[in-house]
Amino acid sequence: MVSAVALKQPPQAAGAALDVVDVSHHFDIDGNELPVLDHVTLSAKPGEFVALLGPSGCGKSTLLRLVAGLEPPRAGRLLEDGRVITGPHPSRVVVFQDPTLFPWRTVWKNVALGLEAQGILKSERHRVDAALALVGLSGFANAYPHQLSGGMAQRVSLARALVNDPDILVLDEPLGKLDSLTRLSMQTEIVSLWQRQGFTTLLVTHDVEEALFLAQHVVVFSERPAKLKADIAVEAPYPRHRGDPYLADLRRQILGLLGLDATW
Template sequence: MVAQAAVKPIGHPAVGASIDIGHVSHAFDIDGTKLEVLDDVSLAVEPGEFVALLGPSGCGKSTLLRLVAGLEPPRSGVLREDDIRIKGPHPSRVVVFQDPTLFPWRSVWDNVALGLEAQGILKAQRPRIDAALELVGLSAFRNAYPHQLSGGMAQRVALARALVNDPKVLVLDEPLGKLDSLTRIAMQAELVALWQRKGFTTLLVTHDVEEALVLANRVVVLSDRPARIKADIAVERPHPRHRGDPYLADLRRQILGLLGLEATW
């Protein structure tokens, strides 16, 4: 188990951790039949990197993230965070899911406070909640209940709930997948800004090629189930990136080709 993350006030750049995925295979038992989802996946993520995992729907990308988060142990292989084996969930690796999954019985403030409360350090660290809400621009909604928020606002609360723990690794499971396209573009920019400011390592699962290219340093393309790594592409462009950049357009064509969709481009 990783040692308890040092408590730092939000705003100080946390240093990202490295993630090492070594020969990981995973399968589910569904009604007695074995369903292979991951097949010998190996991936080394450097501290502070922003890696996007792209793949066809249902290929096992989200399963890989659950393994990184420690929500499930892999059938075989090893996952490490900073060379320490991942054996369970830890607040140094926080997940933001596709659904905001805010707790409807808690106010926005109490939702963001969840992590500190669960770790028993809320009393001493209350200002961090306000800072995290400030960071995502929702201070005015601290007393609102989740059902009073729009989809984008709810996802921003979920982001604040993750960031308040000063994670070393931010695990994003299609967090912008259900947002409308305008909110989505705005939040992509916010995400990049937060990542640059904080320096955490980011693992993003997405099925949106453009999103992956606009955000990540590295795009890892996965095959159909059982997922295997098909390509590992570096995106060497500084942020903020222009969506019409011919370099990105070229990569986009290349990736769509890998996903078997070259004809649509």
Template sequence: MAASSHSIGIDVHAVSHHFDLSGADLPVLDSVDLKVEPGEFVALLGPSGCGKSTLLRLIAGLEPPAAGAILADGQPVMAPDPSRILVFQDPTLFPWLTVRKNVAAGLEARGVLARERHRIGQALALVGLERFADAYPHQLSGGMAQRASLARALVHDPSLLLLDEPLGKLDSLTRLALQDELVSLWQRTGFTALLVTHDVEEALLLASRVIVFSDRPARIKAEFAVDKPYPRHRDDTELVHLRREILQALGLSLS
């Protein structure tokens, strides 16, 4: 598959958000400012339920922020767009469709399947699922199902990939393998990546910058540049030091 025609830069300006729970407002985001450069890989860390996934949904255009603005390449984000694709923790594949037809579903929904059909095979090749194109979701392992979910996103040739803990439910060995594959996909296709994770090591292995959020309502507490070449190694002394600093920013400490 050819690289994305361009990567999207994202500007989050003073974004606040809340949910309406039985008539009462539950604040989720509190005046968040975040700039993501085109082609950057940024990881978001913070306590569970602080608002990280909500921020991804707002950037994806699934709902508007209660206050503030989100810009993609300088244009307001008003609705979902195939250039900005959100990948969830669960693969959410259609169980009655083969892997190939799952990957094709988005193209069909957009009315571009006839013109873009060649992208299906390219996307499956990118994630190593060519031999499983005619398999059904129940025949896939967890890692393979998540690869299929990634292929379903990559078939649109997105300029921004929003990753909401996509490896969170995988076993440790599969997770390690897919971490390497995510970096490889990012390097080959050139998309901008924004990853929500609870795994500090994962953030350090994948991202060029790590953003740490506070408890809900989320504010940015700290950010860390990860200026290390790929592939990275967990026992790298600089990464070990950064891990300690990030854990401290999260309110944790190592004895």
């Protein structure tokens, strides 16, 4: 578990600038085009934490795939530090909702996968130990995934991303399947990791409170095909408190944008 002191330090801008420029995208399904993103433009400064909110299925996760370079956009451009993103790269790492750990590999060997794939594990073994220490799992290096709780497994997934020393960390609802108490604890850990490492972070979540607790900017999308409805700056200092009236007011604003203000 991270210390409260770490949370009070300002983030160091060691990450990359990210620019999404007039991006549109569609899927081809049975010969028909299904539009998913509609002329989306947004940006993140180096070391900035940006959260994406919007209705389920609106295209948020698709945008993350484009940022990760897993597929090219149908129109528009995505740039990392001014360079067009043309495919996957270790500088951009994705953490998904499911940890997707290999059950036959130990925690240490799961975290080492990226370095192993790059052919540099032999000389960079210390990075695996450092990543496990960052997420508080040094004592579980020789454990197997079935011996871990859900929160611990997701921390292994984070360590597997951090071992690559990413400039941009892409988080696709990484806490969505955790119980509420573990989720709250993991939110604090993610903020601490971001502040200590300084990577640019792009988070997809359906939880408005989570977005406001974690991010410096919250981008709100419309129904599919996703259009940008608002880009809201969250100017509360860290550590943040969930009962903060300022955050509660932003929460009401965002719920209004999502058409849910009448229920609160």
